Amino acid sequence: MLSVIFNYIYAFKLAAEINKHIFLSFCLSFFCLLSTAESQVVGPHQPVVALVDDDVILPCHVEPAEDVTAEILEWTRSDLNPRFVHVWRSGQDLVNTRNPSYRGRSSLFINELKRGNISLKLSRVKLSDGGTYECSIPLMEKKSFVKLVVGKSLLISLSGTDENRGGVVLQCESAGWYPEPELLWLDGEGNLLSAGPTETLRGPDDLYTVSSRVTVEKRHSNNINCRVQQKQISKSRETHKHVPGKYRL
Ligand SMILES: *[C@@H]1O[C@H](CO)[C@@H](O)[C@H](O)[C@H]1NC(C)=O
Numbered sequence: 001m002l003s004v005i006f007n008y009i010y011a012f013k014l015a016a017e018i019n020k021h022i023f024l025s026f027c028l029s030f031f032c033l034l035s036t037a038e039s040q041v042v043g044p045h046q047p048v049v050a051l052v053d054d055d056v057i058l059p060c061h062v063e064p065a066e067d068v069t070a071e072i073l074e075w076t077r078s079d080l081n082p083r084f085v086h087v088w089r090s091g092q093d094l095v096n097t098r099n100p101s102y103r104g105r106s107s108l109f110i111n112e113l114k115r116g117n118i119s120l121k122l123s124r125v126k127l128s129d130g131g132t133y134e135c136s137i138p139l140m141e142k143k144s145f146v147k148l149v150v151g152k153s154l155l156i157s158l159s160g161t162d163e164n165r166g167g168v169v170l171q172c173e174s175a176g177w178y179p180e181p182e183l184l185w186l187d188g189e190g191n192l193l194s195a196g197p198t199e200t201l202r203g204p205d206d207l208y209t210v211s212s213r214v215t216v217e218k219r220h221s222n223n224i225n226c227r228v229q230q231k232q233i234s235k236s237r238e239t240h241k242h243v244p245g246k247y248r249l
Pocket of ligand 1: 057059061109112118119
C-alpha cells in the first residue's frame with residue numbers, strides 16, 4: 001500500500017519534471033525565434049553612388065543596435081576571387097585573406113562597432129569597385145546587400161556650331177550620372193534659357209547620359225552656360241561657351 005503511494009508520488013514528480021523540460025525548451029526556442037526575428041543586418045534601400053577617386057561609405061548596421069566588436073564581420077563581393085573586401089575577426093582587421101584590389105583602401109569605423117554600425121569606408125574609389133557588396137555576420141547567419149554605383153566622370157562636352165538663321169546651335173552632353181540629373185541652359189547673367197527637351201539615355205552600367213541643344217540668337221548675351229546637376233547627391237557640373245563675336249549686338 002505504502003509503495004503504491006510512493007510510486008504515485010514518484011510518477012507525479014516525474015511528470016512535473018518532464019513538463020518543466022518541455023516548458024523550458026519551448027521557452028528557449030520561443031526566445032530564439034523571437035531574437036532571430038528581431039535582430040537583423042540592415043543596408044541602404046538605395047544604391048550608393050560615388051565618383052572615381054571619391055571616398056565613400058557603404059552603410060550597414062545591426063538592428064536593434066548591439067555591440068558586434070567581438071563578432072566576425074565580413075564585407076564580400078561574390079563576383080570577386082577572393083571575395084573578401086574586408087574581414088574583422090577577434091577584434092581586429094584580418095588583412096591576409098582580402099582581395100588585393102582593396103588593399104589599404106577599406107576600413108571599418110572601429111568606435112562604431114559597439115553601436116552595431118558595420119559601415120565600410122572605401123577610399124579612392126575605382127571604377128571596378130562598382131558592384132553588389134554583402135555585409136554579414138556569418139556566425140549569426142545575418143546579412144544584407146549594398147549596391148555601389150561608380151560614375152566615370154561628370155564631364156560636359158559642348159559642341160556644334162551649326163549656323164541656323166542668325167543663331168548658333170549648341171549641344172551639351174554629360175555622361176556618368178546617377179541618379180538622373182537635370183540639365184539647364186543659362187545666359188551670362190544666370191537667367192534660364194529655353195531649350196529643347198533634354199534627352200536621357202541610361203546605359204547598362206545604370207548611369208545616365210543627358211544631352212540638350214539650345215539655339216542662341218544674336219540678341220542674347222554671348223556667354224552661355226550649360227549646367228548639369230543632381231540635387232539629391234549635391235553634385236553639379238557647369239561649362240561655359242563664348243559665342244563668337246559676329247553674333248554680338
Ligand atoms: C555609421 O558610422 C558612419 C561613420 O561614422 C556614419 O556615417 C553612419 O551614419 C553610421 N550609421 C549609423 C546607422 O549610425
